[in-house]
Amino acid sequence: MADYRLPTTVRPTHYQLAVKTDLAATPASFSAEAIIDLAVDETTSSIVFNLHPSLSVTHIALASGDLEATAIPTSALSVDAETERATLDLGAVGGGLTAGVHGAKLFVRWEAELGGNMMGYYKSNGDADEHGNRPIYALTQFEPTAARRAMPCWDEPLHKATYALSMIAREDQVVLANMDAVSAVPWQPAAPLSSSEAALDASYTVGSSLPASSSGSWTVTQFTTTPPMSTYLVAFACGDFAHLAAEHHSKLTGKTIPLKIYATANQIHKAQLGLDVKKWGLPIYEELFDIPYPLPKLDTLVAHDFDMGAMENWGLITGRTTAYLYDERSSLAAKKRVGTVQLHELAHMWFGDIVTMKWWDNLWLNEAFATLMGSLVLPERIFPEWKMNSEFIDTHWVRAMDLDCRRSSHPIEVACPDSSQINQIFDAISYSKGASVLRMLKSVVGEEKFFKGVSIYLKKHLYSNAQSSDLWEGISQSVGKDMGSVMANWTLKVGFPVITVEESGDSELKLTQNRFLSTNDVKGGENETLWWVPLEVKTVNGGKTDVDHDAILSDRSATYKVSSDSFKLNAETIGLYRVQYTPERLAKLGAQAQSFTVDDRVGLLSDASALASAGYSKTSAALAFAAAVATTETEYLPFSQISNLLGTVARVWWEDDEVHDAINKVRANIFRPLVDKMGYEHAEDDPPDVKQLRALAVSTAAAAGDETVLAEIVKRFEPFVTLNDDSGITPDLQRTIFTKAVREGSKAEYEKMLEVYNSPTSNPSTKVDAMFALCATQEPALIDRTFAMLPDTKAIKDQDLYIFFKGLGANRAVRHRNAQYVMDNWVALNERYNASFGLRNAIGGAFGKLSSKHDLERVSAFFGAHDVKKYKLVVAQTVEGIQAASDWLARDTEDVKAWLKENRFL
Template sequence: MSTPADSKVSDPYRLPKNIKPVHYSLLVRTDLDALEFQGRVAIELDVLEETSTVSLNVAKLDIDHVTLLWGENTTEIKEQHLDEDLERLTLKTGKPLSKGRAHLVISFRGPLGDQIKGKVSMTGYYRSQTEIDGKKMNYSLTQFAPTDTRKAFPCWDEPALKATFDIIMVSREGTVNLSNMPVAFEVPLSRISDQAGDSTEELALGLASLKMEGSEAGWKLTRFQTSPIMSTYLVAYANGPFEYVEDYSTSPLTGKVRPVRVYGTKDVIHQAKFALDVNTKCLSIYESVFDIEFPIPKLDVLVAHDFESGAMENWGLIVGRTTAYLIDEKSAITLKKRIAGVATHEVAHQWFGNITTMEWWDVLYLNEGFATLMGELVILDKLFPEWGCRMSFINDHLERALALDAQRSSHPIEVPCDDAKKLHMIFDALSYSKAGAVLRMLSEFVTEEKFLKGVSLYLKKHLYSNARTVDLWNGVSEATGQDVASIMHEWINNVGFPVLKVTETSDGITVRQERYLETGDVKEDENQTLWKVPLNILKVDKSGQSVVDRSILLTERESTYPVDTSKPYKLNAGTSGVYRVLYPPERVKLLGRQAADPNSPFAVTDRMGLISDVMVLAKSGLCRTSDGLALINELRGEAEYLVWQSIADRLRGVLEVWWEMTDEVRSNMQAFIQSLFVPLVEKYGYDSRESDTVDGRQLRTLAINEAANSETPTVVEELRSRFKALVERNDYSHILPDIQTSTFVCGVRSGGKEEWETAKKVFLNPPSPSMRRSALDAMTASKDPEIIEIALNFMMNELKAGDVTFFAMGLNRNRFARRRAYEFFKENFDTLDKRFEGSFAWPYVIKLTLNGFSTKDDLEDVQAFFETKDTTNYSMPVEQALDAIRSNVKWFNHSNDDLVAWLKQWAESQGTSK
């Protein structure tokens, strides 16, 4: 556990607690032609105890001058030492500083991002580039989370060390400056004294520290309003040729009207209207739900061409990738859901993280778990109830969380991590999805109304301050009257989750909890945790109606409950619990028939959870893979998109492990998949209709994709012909939004070099961000070894760093490219490691490249390769990748005969066996 903010205990990775910043006056001059910046920061300090040392964070900056003032007098600095490994500047004074206020002034400069060729440079203050009217244009922006503010200016770069900020930007006229707060004033640099007011002397000192070449003509100064107290990682600023679209949000609490804008460059800004609408609407909804007004006078989003994460929640100036915010009005529903989910997630952070901030990164989930739950379920459901976000949360987040947490190399939601260089490893499915899912489970147990009331109390008690887990539990406990800390302790602080094993008795059911590992080899010392599990038992009453008992907590290893097993029943009703359920084999068959009944007592979410539980538990050997396939076979009459998505996800999981199956087995597997999805293609067709529902549109997209991937001749030929029009005539008219990616991928996969070059051309000059992503996916889909080699070299030498993750994912999905991509990864590992050093993307590139391997030889090869590497800064993703291979090997070994036999029997029953 990391050291609390008020502790006196020394921590080698944390700054001393003897001094804290109170206010920053930051002046930054940006030169987009020279691709460099320089600045001056004056930091007002509160000296808490007498000291002769001042330590703060600095990384990759050239320090020109340092002055330390006590009162009106300059304090002698006897020694100045920069520890590059700890990214810490330490100043030793001639005389001790006594308690009180001091001022530290530092002049600095640096490049706009790392200028080393091929090196990731999307952290700190860096530059992006686009082409406008045939001319390449640079612009600058920041990405500071978790610990990269120190790359832009010297600071106390820890979330608990909050301060207020005055930010001044000097830039070329004709560009736009943005920051967290609204502009206070902006004037040509030569006329600064006309409007500087009381700050003239301070500005003069700051401007004098800048090395202006030539005249001040052509430069301007922008001063922003003073910020609220905030953490350094939330500071943001940008400079460039930006345009914007605008709307206004009216506070339901005060009636105050705020401008809401999305900024971007001229080439993309026309695609920002949808994101603007979502931001505008959700801002007022959040105010109502939390009963706390948004404290910034405006809310901006900057859409960037080069941005490593999906988006970043900087207070008042969110920054995100083009693919995370830009969309064509006719885009597929799935893409709109993704854009809206990103937008609402980042606005949630304006409260969770920005107003109330985690004390240290070990409780990152207080930011990310809440933003996931609020942004991608609660608020998104209020904005778009027709999308079924409460149900899709299961596939989007719960399943993602359970998959990672079923590994031995998983970690608790609250995870000790003090070394700043390792923080990027914990920005994973556990901090986001498992945390969100556990909070959803709690909300369902105490009721959402009381849960949100408790959240509001938590936020109000920690406005503009920092918090830890106990503070959240106190708020929810106050609202519910329950001992929430006791209920949630194991879920937050222990690794893993339980599988509930159900045994039927004459009086009801006995439920036993054990830790679940996907390898199935849980050791005694790994099975000590007793979770407090909300059972959520669904029963059918005498009138035939479904009734859910949400009051029962399983707190012991094993307990018995009265249930009439002659009628349908199910644990984890609504699939809101973060656990899996193992039923007796005969009950699984019966559940399948009951789920397939048109009058089934089981809701969509129950059917989703049932499919997932049976198929995943088969992986660990707790049931048979054929049981899962038989369950899916029973559900072929299903009408709901989300259930079909669960089916598709689980079948892909099988194909991921059995990707090198024999021709006979592959033929039988493809025939089974085609028998499920081709009837849906025939029902929904390829073209949209006025009568389409949201569910119908998504089901059409899914069915065509699965039918194409299983090589259905009629579907492949239809998509090829649509892509052919683009190849031969540059005709996009047949590539419809709902089947855009399937068309691109199928066109390249079944084509040759001309098709690949067409996809590359679209990728480099796309009509829309979604088309760019579809083209990228297609560039990784070829079967041709020569084209695969071209794609790999393109990734290495031409692809921007922010796109490499998606490229690695696509190559790994392609069974014809997977092995070659892994060999290429090993051949170029040292170059890639250097290129992605300290990057959020690197752990994902590693895991994606190693995904799906399922033989003992593969396991030994990966182990041997990494034994020669220093994995200190990426040990977690390597071990998780190895765990995944181990579980794949075991699944294949214990289930291959079962899978092959079931598929053969099914094919013979259909007359399709070969």
């Protein structure tokens, strides 16, 4: 076994765990005990497991079939802080454990503070009351490697075990765990253990002698023993929570499963949608997988402080307020986030929880499936009006290729030699690329066969661990042919192809695949991979559309005969690849755009933009194509791609006022007429895509500086400042109105946003919109105030700091200052985010919009002089993004100017 993995000599089979939480202590803290049943597979003189140095171990004991319960001095335990691994020397108990010995049990007692870094068992602060007091509660976040911050354990997915948990808390507090509670009785501590007592005889109850506290009446709650599960899915919480309840009636088992969502009392009224989505999603998952939800209940806990978006703890899902709370002042985007996040986490109850990857190199088995199911398959069934297949292309398909076109990307299956590497692969490759590959496969083999194969895979590995080959085996069995070989390069190799289309006069196409790179400088060894590419050739003849589903490109080149002069590859944008047409064909496609579907047009626009930015084609060709499509376009998602292209050009040329201003004229020229036509208010019967198009039109025209639109925004915001009247601020336009009003305004507008940001009554999405607004000001004194907030942990939660860096990075006036702030404060930021994902997210926000050669050299030199092991992937990807942007500037500035002049924008 690799040295970064635990030895396999001893492994856990069952944990008896008791956790006593004291939220009133100063500082808030917890103490705990565990008796761990061990299987001894090899004779050993030591036991090695994971333990974070922040846990203070006070008692250790060991027993086995041939060893009486014996206390072990804590001096026999050594902890390696870097690997977070503990070694227990068994010399004090006769030298060790014998292979195959029965009844081996390890007793450990420990204590620790409840930290605030959002990892392990940590404290979260609720909203302040009228006196400024902020209540504290505690919850866990163990994925990927933070269970060791809360308990001694074998903190690897393969080491599944059962857990019998007891929670000890003050009697007025709510305690939650993976399973349902079976008893709750008053707790009084037994006589304290001496250092020589082993506490391993059959009469000892785990947790009974934990240290007493000075005040309050206490309750011990015992929970049902879990099925076998991995450590990262164990969860518990303690605090003053309120809840909403519903039920799931399983058609497969006839059982009724209680469903609850918990939040603090002042927020619970915003949690109904999250509960409803859970209720609507569970029966669909049971039907698709033909496997019932296996636990006796399913809770969701909404947390004020949460590092990730949400977490799929089995039976106790957790997540941010923005992931689960929704009210009448929330936008459609906020509603979609609640729906898709809840459905994503529900999918994990099968993908990840009941069947878990063997090691983190197969993280995609969890996250890609949850993304596919939560962002596409389930929303299509529950919210068909959302048109999620098209939106999936606009988000995940594009997001996947935006990252995977960089040399610093990684395969879907990627080696994870240490915990810092594990943290870094929670990215667009594991989530969006993996989901896009699965969507492609589902489309090619058919949904029925796909889900039959998925069900075969899940059933074969229930309560166990699996890897990619197991999934391919299940789908191959369903389809009737080997899918593992054709899918291997999609998961085992980095990158994706671009298909070049060359035309001859006899309707024959020469199709060639090569690796696509954002810098268009593929070197010999990087272009060895040949992908299995479903060409999905669509032709349009006399209004009749036909798609060739059998055409596959698996060699470097092939020829294909088309039956019409109106054609495109990658029908419905199913495949994860780019298509490069000749300039003449792209111009024809622009004129023929309305002959193709929305999904086709989204793919064509995305391809044109990506090919231009990487240098495979001229930017003028992409701009001309977008302008041509815009003349006949009526749908939101193609307009979203047009807006993205123009916004990207404006961002890359942000320091060239001449080009930047001219591109803004293009943006206003396309989107201002939409604003004039659609207005600023939604009609009651407007479908979601109409609402989204209206919001897109207003936001793009405002970003372009259109004076009429900006005047209307200021007009709508003014009553909010003077009268606290927000009736003119449509929720879907809220971020645009907030940010542009602050940008165009001064102190009064800024102070209003500060008030909204600090108000406990603001809904979560409104608070986020206020954060972006505070970053948009152009006033030097107000800019200084925003920067002064950044190091203040009372002003900005750790979970939100990256949002400020992202907002400041979007502000041209402070883009360089934002990057410099991160460089100047790197040590402090590293310390603040030493355990979480926050700094990784902040790097992209602070540096991702830089585009000059000078900035490339400066940022490269900075990161080259610092230890960025924990962030090396995102650093490399960010630097490569600046490289691609600076190359684009050097390559196409004159081409862009020529197009702008030709079209009278310059």
